Amino acid sequence: xxxxxxxxxxxxxxxxxxxxxxxxxxxxxxxxxxxxxxxxxxxxxxxxxxxxxxxxxxxxxxxxxxxxxxxxxxxxxxxxxxxxxxxxxxxxxxxxxxxxxxxxxxxxxxxxxxxxxxxxxxxxxxxxxxxxxxxxxxxxxxxxxxxxxxxxxxxxxxxxxxxxxxxxxxxxxxxxxxxxxxxxxxxxxxxxxxxxxxxxxxxxxxxxxxxxxxxxxxxxxxxxxxxxxxxxxxxxxxxxxxxxxxxxxxxxxxxxxxxxxxxxxxxxxxxxxxxxxxxxxxxxxxxxxxxxxxxxxxxxxxxxxxxxxxxxxxxxxxxxxxxxxxxxxxxxxxxxxxxxx
Numbered sequence: 001x002x003x004x005x006x007x008x009x010x011x012x013x014x015x016x017x018x019x020x021x022x023x024x025x026x027x028x029x030x031x032x033x034x035x036x037x038x039x040x041x042x043x044x045x046x047x048x049x050x051x052x053x054x055x056x057x058x059x060x061x062x063x064x065x066x067x068x069x070x071x072x073x074x075x076x077x078x079x080x081x082x083x084x085x086x087x088x089x090x091x092x093x094x095x096x097x098x099x100x101x102x103x104x105x106x107x108x109x110x111x112x113x114x115x116x117x118x119x120x121x122x123x124x125x126x127x128x129x130x131x132x133x134x135x136x137x138x139x140x141x142x143x144x145x146x147x148x149x150x151x152x153x154x155x156x157x158x159x160x161x162x163x164x165x166x167x168x169x170x171x172x173x174x175x176x177x178x179x180x181x182x183x184x185x186x187x188x189x190x191x192x193x194x195x196x197x198x199x200x201x202x203x204x205x206x207x208x209x210x211x212x213x214x215x216x217x218x219x220x221x222x223x224x225x226x227x228x229x230x231x232x233x234x235x236x237x238x239x240x241x242x243x244x245x246x247x248x249x250x251x252x253x254x255x256x257x258x259x260x261x262x263x264x265x266x267x268x269x270x271x272x273x274x275x276x277x278x279x280x281x282x283x284x285x286x287x288x289x290x291x292x293x294x295x296x297x298x299x300x301x302x303x304x305x306x307x308x309x310x311x312x313x314x315x316x317x318x319x320x321x322x323x324x325x326x327x328x329x330x331x332x333x334x335x336x337x338x339x340x341x
Contacts, residue, residue, distance in 0.1 A: 012025050056111070131158065220288055
């Protein structure tokens with residue numbers, strides 16, 4: 001099944017259950033009589049409100065809650081940007097399709113009442129593309145008196161200080177950002193469309209309002225050097241000294257312009273997709289070897305989390321969430337070392 005799967009999966013299941021042929025289901029690629037058949041793409045789902053909420057009642061919810069007392073939901077699909085490394089647009093298209101604020105808060109309220117959970121993560125790639133919609137969503141949360149906490153991810157050029165204040169009032173405690181790099185040259189190569197100066201300004205707003213900014217970074221994009229990578233590492237420590245999301249390794253997912261570039265240049269060294277997890281170096285360039293990139297990521301994690309200021313700043317508390325982020329990064333780092341051996 002390619003791209004969005006709800007209606008494709010439903011039709012496929014119905015065909016198989018009825019014992020009918022399924023080789024012509026649109027949105028699928030299959031094998032028939034030893035040949036690969038690629039059926040046409042299924043149109044994107046325009047009315048996301050028409051989709052039912054996930055059938056969480058079929059999940060072992062109590063077992064999940066032994067590990068994490070938080071639920072995830074998405075309120076939109078697609079993106080209006082075209083970053084060189086991102087597979088989101090290739091999966092969900094450039095048109096930004098959204099659920100209505102009422103529909104989203106209906107799901108939040110249902111989950112809150114059904115499972116007595118008050119912590120949520122919005123998994124949208126860019127939560128605040130439509131800022132009036134997010135303001136309306138926050139107002140709906142406040143109108144219903146929902147006492148919840150939530151976090152989201154977005155771009156630094158899709159926020160105002162006023163919207164951040166409204167989000168905090170409605171329960172937002174953390175905002176994840178695709179900072180990607182502290183080098184303008186690397187950002188331009190990514191076609192990210194932002195500047196380090198804007199990033200520093202917006203993350204400053206988040207901290208000023210008493211929320212937590214968490215930057216995500218990509219190391220090793222084509223054109224990256226050791227010098228530009230360390231510039232990024234030090235930039236992140238300056239703008240978000242409390243927590244960093246992930247130091248990701250640039251990963252050329254098929255279908256992205258970055259994949260086309262590294263393959264065309266002969267830089268692609270790994271074709272085992274089990275290793276396309278954003279922690280393993282996949283390609284190397286004239287400016288940066290795979291070995292050096294692995295060391296840079298390892299060094300970035302150690303540099304961030306082993307700083308004296310990180311442990312001994314008396315103004316902050318070492319909360320469980322922070323400990324979990326540290327542990328996750330160190331475990332990933334240890335796995336990477338073992339894999340190299």
